[in-house]
Amino acid sequence: MIPTIFQVLSVLGKLPGLKRFVDVEASIQERTNEEIHEVVGAFDDFIKVPSNILVDVREEDQAIVEAYGAIQFPDGRWHVSDDLKHSKDLEPWMPDATDDMIVRFENSKITRSGKPMDGVVLPQDTITGSVSSAxxxxxxxxxxxxxxxxxxxxxxxxxxxxxxxxxxxxxxxxxxxxxxxxxxxxxxxxxxxxxxxxxxxxxxxxxxxxxxxxxxxxxxxxxxxxxxxxxxxxxxxxxxxxxxxxxxxxxxxxxxxxxxxxxxxxxxxxxxxxxxxxxxxxxxxxxxxxxxxxxxxxxxxxxxxxxxxxxxxxxSSNSNHFTVGRHEKTARSMMRKQWVAQALRALNDKTPLIPLGKATGFLFNKMYRFAPVPGKMLVASLKDTSQHILVIAKSGGGKTFWLRKFMALVKLTKWAGAIVGDGKNVLVREVMSLMDIVIEPGINLSLSQGMNAQQLVQAFRELKRKGKMSEDESSFWTSMGFIVLEHVAMIVEAACEAEKFVRSNTALLISDEEQQLIKFTSIERLAELEGDQERLSHAKNAIAETRANIRKLEASLKQPRSCYWTIGQIQRFLNVVNQIKQTEKGFELHEEFRGAFDFIEKSGYLNVADAANQIKGSVSYFANTWAVMAPETRTSITSNIDNALNDVFRGRHLKNADGVLWADTETGIDFQGVLTEKLWIGVNLPTMVHGVGGQITADIVRMRVYNLIKNRPVNWADLEGHNPVFNFIDEAQSVIGEAERDLIAMARSLGCYFVFLTQNISSFLANFSEHGAHNLFELFATKVLMQNESSHSTYKYFQEMLGKARLTPYKTASVGINNQAMLQRYANSALVDPEHPDAVFMQKLREKGVGAIQNSYVHSAPRQIDVKDAAHRFEDVARIKNFDLETVQGTELSWVMDDDDFANTLFQGQALIVVSRAGSTRTEICEVGGLEADQVEDFMRENSRA
Structure with missing residues (x-):
């Protein structure tokens, strides 16, 4: 074969003193190695997490890590000091970061030596071959x-x-x-x-x-x-x-x-x-x-x-224009420390991971530092979800489709209980296979169980505010109506508790009498043995009297209670609250009211009641304020609140299997299992069937669960048998109220994790003030935005939330290293085909650096190319294989999501996900999936087996 110019020069380069001048291969290889060290080294993957504890230390490795300064503790684990955890020698035994935490930290276009990348890689370095070194x-x-x-x-x-x-x-x-x-x-x-x-x-x-x-x-x-x-x-x-x-x-x-x-x-x-x-x-x-x-x-x-x-x-121009200041270098160092801390938190988080979506690389290609690597799943551990999730999408945008799968995955973990609901009470029917307790006609449910008077009235206030009851909450009559309702509820609750208190005291008296009976019986037997007739007679009389007292007390306990803590009882009291007589001494309330007041006072309950002052205040209100009102005023107030309570009784199917209305049931199914047995509860009372009654029932069920959560021990997480609770609410804009807003701020410490779904920002602004709505949104660390082109305010909110960053905009000139384009271009050419007789020397030359570093990387070529000669020299080049820097120029301060980015990226099957992962933010446009309603059961069946 005729020697080529390169081979001739290579031979001449072997002569003393001529190598540096004529050995082209050597000079190109040297230049390539410099660029690899300078440019490629800046794109190191942070896969290993610096830690004080080493992992996977095999027996044959123990002597090595000990020589490097590691110490083995009695528990068998190897520990290193803070100074050694960054040692390259110990890196093989450092823990791996979780897959979703792997980042390219130096994606700010800075070379290894800290120079601007734009001063090293130019537009013509993009692989078009126009500046091949040869x-x-x-x-x-x-x-x-x-x-x-x-x-x-x-x-x-x-x-x-x-x-x-x-x-x-x-x-x-x-x-x-x-x-x-x-x-x-x-x-x-x-x-x-x-x-x-x-x-x-x-x-x-x-x-x-x-x-x-x-x-x-x-x-x-x-x-x-x-x-x-x-x-x-x-x-x-x-x-x-x-x-x-x-x-x-x-x-x-x-x-x-x-x-x-x-x-x-x-x-x-x-x-x-x-x-x-x-x-x-x-x-x-x-x-x-x-x-x-x-x-x-x-x-x-x-x-x-x-x-x-x-x-x-x-x-020179780029280097001057894109010079990196000391503050930016400091920021990069701070970011790396933050990432290490985040990665360690993720490693220590042993709760199951829930996939949210697959990263598309849209923001990653903009060089956004919080974007994950393309193709990786954006995940959240169940601990991460404790900071709550907000999903926004237009009607038909796929939010419920996504939620069904998310709920199914959470259920499969068997880690938490849940309460499921939505504005129309139809979601539970779609995920019935996930439910343990379903509130539907026939179940034994109490609407007031576990709630005190203030909490029950607050539930009605919320329903009125949400428009589920007639009239406006801001009206005078409505406000007065709720005042009266709270006083009536306070009296009913006090009467019920007083009766329970009396019956409890009666039970104690029976126990005391039984103890006396045992004592007198012993005296009687002793008197018989001694022959003391007088003592014997006294003992028999005492026994007879004690037994009579016991029978009397037991008879009183067998009598049915006269007052029950139910909504029906409250309504019955409201029906007589206007029946006031005028006598010579003044106004006199209905005898049932007066009887309740007297009973509460005589029972002694006020001496032990926590709300004794409120009860006395309610009694005083009716005796001194209500009674002297004009009859027309009292009628207007009570008729308003009567209408509100009547909504509870409108559902003719809202009763248990015995036909007793839920509004008249004092004790029913217990919801404590949601907090202690990981049970899932939901309300299956579609509004189109059960009307306002179904909506009120759903809200009261939620209020009952909230009360249990608020009253759980502060150290619940350390107690055996306690579990977190998810609160899934679809169409949240028509469901949440003051109760949710009050709870969500402290819910994380109480183990209640909210997942809200809504159509847009405006729907919340209609129910809350703009300031209140935005404050509520800020409590959700994880947000999912789906297709919502009809809501400009929603896009604007997310744009301002993500803010501005120094990014690489797409409109700039093409700069960087595009490995895949090079591989596709050259894969089938004579330049890289090892079987082509005219290209053998060219192939070797390019593997050694022709065309700068971007031509050196051939590991992922569509065709298998002989790279044995180059692999050991250019192993580090493989680290940049996932980078697509076709659009890299300088950076500029711009919106993370431009106005047109939302329209260009958010459509069916894709979403902008902002997830708080291990305490830090990860953001990307992701591909998202979900489940249709008829797929949930099959999904659970298949994955439960797995």
């Missing part, structure tokens, strides 16, 4: 081959021209790296042209000298005397045309700029050709041949010079 040599090789063919043809005749085939790989390289027109031009101007001119020049030299003398004489004739006239005319015409082009170009602005450039280029070629022809004609044969084969090399020299000057100018 490109000047590609051009230079063509005239060398032409010269070799010329010389060989003198000795071998026509066979010498076979040397021209050596130019094939160089022409292919030029075509691929530059363009086909470059290859064609190089073929004629640098290869065939010099060869033909050289042959013609040699043939003229062998011809008769007279012919040469005649030619010189003719040339002198043209340049002197009358022969100068046509030459001068032609020159004047050329000058006139040039002046005309410049004149019209200045008049027309840039309209004829292309034409002028084309004319200038043609004129330059023409003048160069004339000079070249004159030189060839005038110079004697030996000098003309040297001139013919040397001039084409001026192109590659000029090419290299221009590229070098351009690169130096641009790198």
């Amino acid at each position: 490109m000047p040599l590609m051009f230079a090789a063509l005239p060398v081959i032409a010269c070799a063919a010329f010389i060989l043809s003198r000795f071998l005749g026509a066979y010498g021209y076979l040397a021209l085939f050596a130019a094939v790989p160089y022409l292919k390289a030029i075509r691929l790296d530059k363009s086909a027109s470059h290859a064609i031009g190089s073929f004629f101007c640098l290869l065939v042209g010099p060869l033909i001119v050289g042959i013609a020049s040699l043939e003229r030299a062998r011809a008769d000298e007279s012919i040469g003398a005649a030619g010189m004489h003719a040339l002198r004739g043209v340049l002197t005397g009358s022969g100068l006239i046509p030459f001068g005319i032609g020159f004047l015409v050329l000058i006139a045309l040039t002046f005309a082009c410049c004149y019209f170009s200045s008049k027309q602005g840039t309209k004829h700029e292309k034409s002028l450039d084309l004319f200038a280029r043609a004129l330059k070629v023409e003048v160069s050709f004339v000079v070249y022809a004159v030189a060839v004609s005038i110079l004697p044969a030996p000098l003309s041949l040297i001139f013919i084969f040397a001039v084409p090399n001026l192109y590659c020299i000029r090419y290299a010079q221009i590229e070098r000057e351009t690169r130096t100018s641009e790198t």
